[in-house]
Amino acid sequence: MRLVSHPPGTPFWKRWWYAFRPPKQSLVQPLPPRPQWVTAPDDEIGVAVPIRRVLAATPDVVIAVTECVAYSTGFQLGVGIRRRLDLEPTLFGIRGMPPRPPEPVEMTLELGVRFSDGRQTEHAGDRPSAVTMDYYRTIQEGGEPALPAGPVISGWNGGGGGKRWDMQYWVWPLPPDGPLTISCQWPAGGVPSASQEFDGRAIRVAGESNTRLWEGETS
Numbered sequence: 001m002r003l004v005s006h007p008p009g010t011p012f013w014k015r016w017w018y019a020f021r022p023p024k025q026s027l028v029q030p031l032p033p034r035p036q037w038v039t040a041p042d043d044e045i046g047v048a049v050p051i052r053r054v055l056a057a058t059p060d061v062v063i064a065v066t067e068c069v070a071y072s073t074g075f076q077l078g079v080g081i082r083r084r085l086d087l088e089p090t091l092f093g094i095r096g097m098p099p100r101p102p103e104p105v106e107m108t109l110e111l112g113v114r115f116s117d118g119r120q121t122e123h124a125g126d127r128p129s130a131v132t133m134d135y136y137r138t139i140q141e142g143g144e145p146a147l148p149a150g151p152v153i154s155g156w157n158g159g160g161g162g163k164r165w166d167m168q169y170w171v172w173p174l175p176p177d178g179p180l181t182i183s184c185q186w187p188a189g190g191v192p193s194a195s196q197e198f199d200g201r202a203i204r205v206a207g208e209s210n211t212r213l214w215e216g217e218t219s
Contacts, residue, residue, distance in 0.1 A: 002038055004185050034202055035135060035145075036073050036133075036172070037073075037074070037130065037147075037148060037152045037172035037173070038154050038170065038172075039154065039170050040069075040071045040073070040074065040076060040170060041071055041072060041212075043212045043213045043214055044071050044072060044210045044211075044212060044213065045210075045213070046069035046070060046071050046076065047069065047070050047071075047206040047207065047209055047210060048067070048068070048069055048070075048206075048212065049068040049069070049075070049202055049206045050068075051063065051065055051068045051198050051199070051202070051203075052065060052066055052067065053065050053196055053198075054196075055079070055182060055183075055184045055194055055195070055196050056076055056184055056191050056192075056194035057185075058190055058191055059084070060083060060084045060085060060190070061081065061082070061083055061084070061154075061186075061189050061190060061191055062081075063079065063080070063081055063082075063083045063109070063184050063186065063191060063194075064079070064080050064082070065077060065078065065079060065182060065196075065198075066078040066079065066080040066166065068198075068203065068214050070174065070203050070204075070206035070207035070210070071210055072174075072210045073172060073173060073174070073209055073210065074171050074172035074173050074174060074207070075168060075170075075171050075174065075175075075203050075207060076168060076169070076170055076171075077111075077168070077169045077171060077182070078166060078167070079107070079109070079111060079166070079167050079168075079169065079171075079184070080164065080165065080166045080167075081106050081109065081160070081164065081165040081167075081186075081189070082163060082164050082168075083135075083162075083163040083164070084163070085163070086162055086163060104158070104165070105188045105189065106158060106165040106167070106189070106190045107155075107158055107167070108161065108186065108187075109167065109185075109186045109189070110182060110184065110185050110186065111153055111169055111183070111184050112153075112182070112183040112184070112195075113151045113153060113171055113175075113180070113181070113182055113183075114180070114181040114183070115151060115178075115180060115200065116175070116176055116177065116178025116179050116180065116200055117174050117176050117178070119149065119150060119151060120130060120151065120181075121151050121152065121153050124173055126207075129152060129153065129154065130152065131148045131152050132152075135148075144151065150173050151167055151171055151172060151173065151175075152171070152172045153168070153170070153171050154169065154170045154172075155168075156171055174203065174204045174207045174208070175200035175203055176200060176201075176204065176206055177200060177201040177204065178200050178201070179197040179198070179199070179200060180197065180199065180200035180203065181195050181196070181197050181198075181200045182195060182196055182198060183195035184195075
């Protein structure tokens with residue numbers, strides 16, 4: 001039985017109907033819990049790792065790792081695109097205002113990661129990965145999603161214009177000791193597949209040195 005208010009003059013039988021009628025279901029459903037492999041912990045600020053280096057270069061385009069911030073569960077990668085020349089004038093519209101494309105071509109850059117133990121990702125672009133889609137599909141169907149084997153790359157955001165563009169990616173989990181291979185390819189920008197090796201141990205040690213901002217709380 002529910003205590004409800006009703007307009008003046010409501011018949012007696014309707015008052016009982018209002019009292020015993022089950023509440024309406026909300027159309028807004030709660031969001032599923034955010035998995036730890038999608039983004040960095042909220043209660044850590046991360047530890048910077050100095051691994052700034054060029055990944056791939058052509059006569060007109062350079063793609064580089066511009067930053068790395070390690071957390072207890074994974075690491076954030078900053079990747080930058082630099083052009084020697086400005087975009088073609090034909091991309092600009094009337095009165096110098098650029099058109100609004102459905103998707104910036106820079107966001108089609110694909111990134112890949114390979115751990116020293118052989119685990120690796122497929123090249124990940126700006127679209128949700130198959131692992132992410134499977135996770136939410138399983139929840140929608142009422143199942144309990146399994147933890148992926150990793151590594152998993154999730155694209156965070158990107159922005160820029162003209163001769164430069166910068167993007168951020170989240171990589172889960174922390175790498176094991178040994179070489180960490182980061183690869184990229186950008187067919188739309190004329191950049192073939194290329195890769196560089198980094199020190200996986202340096203990233204792992206930095207991530208494990210994180211301290212939580214509020215002790216006793218979960219990420």
